[in-house]
Amino acid sequence: MELGLLYSGGKDSTLAALLLEEFYDVTLVTAHFGISDDWKHAHETAETVGFPFDRLECDPDVAHEAVDLIREDGFPRNGIQLVHEHALERLAAREFDAIADGTRRDDRVPTVSRAQAQSLEDRHDIDYIAPLSGFGRSAVDRLVETRLDVTAGPSEEIDRADYEAELRALIAAEEAPEAIAEYFPDHDQTSVTNVR
Amino acid sequence: MELGLLYSGGKDSTLAALLLEEFYDVTLVTAHFGISDDWKHAHETAETVGFPFDRLECDPDVAHEAVDLIREDGFPRNGIQLVHEHALERLAAREFDAIADGTRRDDRVPTVSRAQAQSLEDRHDIDYIAPLSGFGRSAVDRLVETRLDVTAGPSEEIDRADYEAELRALIAAEEAPEAIAEYFPDHDQTSVTNVR
Numbered sequence: 001m002e003l004g005l006l007y008s009g010g011k012d013s014t015l016a017a018l019l020l021e022e023f024y025d026v027t028l029v030t031a032h033f034g035i036s037d038d039w040k041h042a043h044e045t046a047e048t049v050g051f052p053f054d055r056l057e058c059d060p061d062v063a064h065e066a067v068d069l070i071r072e073d074g075f076p077r078n079g080i081q082l083v084h085e086h087a088l089e090r091l092a093a094r095e096f097d098a099i100a101d102g103t104r105r106d107d108r109v110p111t112v113s114r115a116q117a118q119s120l121e122d123r124h125d126i127d128y129i130a131p132l133s134g135f136g137r138s139a140v141d142r143l144v145e146t147r148l149d150v151t152a153g154p155s156e157e158i159d160r161a162d163y164e165a166e167l168r169a170l171i172a173a174e175e176a177p178e179a180i181a182e183y184f185p186d187h188d189q190t191s192v193t194n195v196r
Numbered sequence: 197m198e199l200g201l202l203y204s205g206g207k208d209s210t211l212a213a214l215l216l217e218e219f220y221d222v223t224l225v226t227a228h229f230g231i232s233d234d235w236k237h238a239h240e241t242a243e244t245v246g247f248p249f250d251r252l253e254c255d256p257d258v259a260h261e262a263v264d265l266i267r268e269d270g271f272p273r274n275g276i277q278l279v280h281e282h283a284l285e286r287l288a289a290r291e292f293d294a295i296a297d298g299t300r301r302d303d304r305v306p307t308v309s310r311a312q313a314q315s316l317e318d319r320h321d322i323d324y325i326a327p328l329s330g331f332g333r334s335a336v337d338r339l340v341e342t343r344l345d346v347t348a349g350p351s352e353e354i355d356r357a358d359y360e361a362e363l364r365a366l367i368a369a370e371e372a373p374e375a376i377a378e379y380f381p382d383h384d385q386t387s388v389t390n391v392r
Binding site for chain 1: 197214215218294301310314317323324326327328329330331332335338339343
């Protein structure tokens with residue numbers, strides 16, 4: 001069965017790929033808005049970890065809407081949720097038997113409720129799978145430690161391709177690079193460099 | 197890492213074992229109350245699918261409490277939930293790094309909330325994992341179809357070892373065999389006969 005997994009190059013989505021590869025033909029798919037070339041980082045990581053890769057072109061209007069939300073809210077949560085839902089809809093419209101993402105049990109954002117999952121499945125006649133949603137933060141950390149080599153650091157210094165990179169670029173363009181820190185408080189991101 | 201998985205011999209807990217074996221040293225653990233020998237069916241299935249097996253002795257008082265609940269309610273949901281929580285507590289007290297069960301996204305019972313999972317983890321210093329909680333019914337059915345051979349039929353005709361078997365035996369003893377059908381409306385169970 002062909003499965004498309006929303007992929008950032010980070011530890012969660014890479015671990016999700018390892019969990020699913022036993023059961024599905026997994027393609028790593030990175031959503032992008034055509035705003036920056038950050039998707040290329042995910043492509044490189046996908047080659048390193050040994051999975052087929054594809055891009056998922058998303059609607060730039062949604063990125064702008066997300067940035068408006070983030071600036072209005074003063075925090076990124078709702079904007080990131082909006083983008084994630086849009087990316088899942090686009091992915092579900094592709095020719096896969098199943099789609100998946102790297103959301104974990106303890107994630108606050110993005111989240112996909114049981115009702116949203118069922119709706120995606122019914123409307124697109126696919127399975128939606130969240131392979132890490134039964135794993136807590138500490139279980140994920142332990143698995144990452146045993147199976148992946150990662151670099152970690154502040155979001156702006158890590159080469160990966162989650163939605164944040166392009167949303168940050170938009171905010172920098174619309175306001176100023178300094179504005180980014182205001183909306184995205186410090187948090188570490190990871191980029192996978194090797195699978196053991 | 198050593199992981200103990202609550203095991204019935206059915207398709208869900210067998211699939212959970214296959215998902216986890218890439219990352220953990222999985223032992224299949226069947227809870228029983230010493231009321232019947234139904235745990236032996238799970239032992240046979242564990243040997244067929246090729247995993248180490250262990251028994252988990254549970255408190256017969258909890259089985260009696262569950263049966264009282266089921267007879268009072270007229271349906272098995274709360275009684276089964278009570279037994280599942282008790283079994284998880286007992287399993288968490290064992291010497292495993294992680295424990296798991298076969299609960300799925302679309303299951304109504306048993307369920308383990310995020311708060312219950314966190315509480316188990318904090319109190320016992322283990323990881324609790326629900327590897328199928330990110331899989332819906334249709335995704336599970338498709339995986340079962342590709343990987344497992346199963347026999348399916350009404351609960352009373354299938355040799356497996358979930359909590360129902362012993363609770364049914366208690367009800368038959370306390371009332372009459374005919375009473376079982378009143379509390380457990382028809383539903384099909386599965387027993388795994390082979391892994392492909």
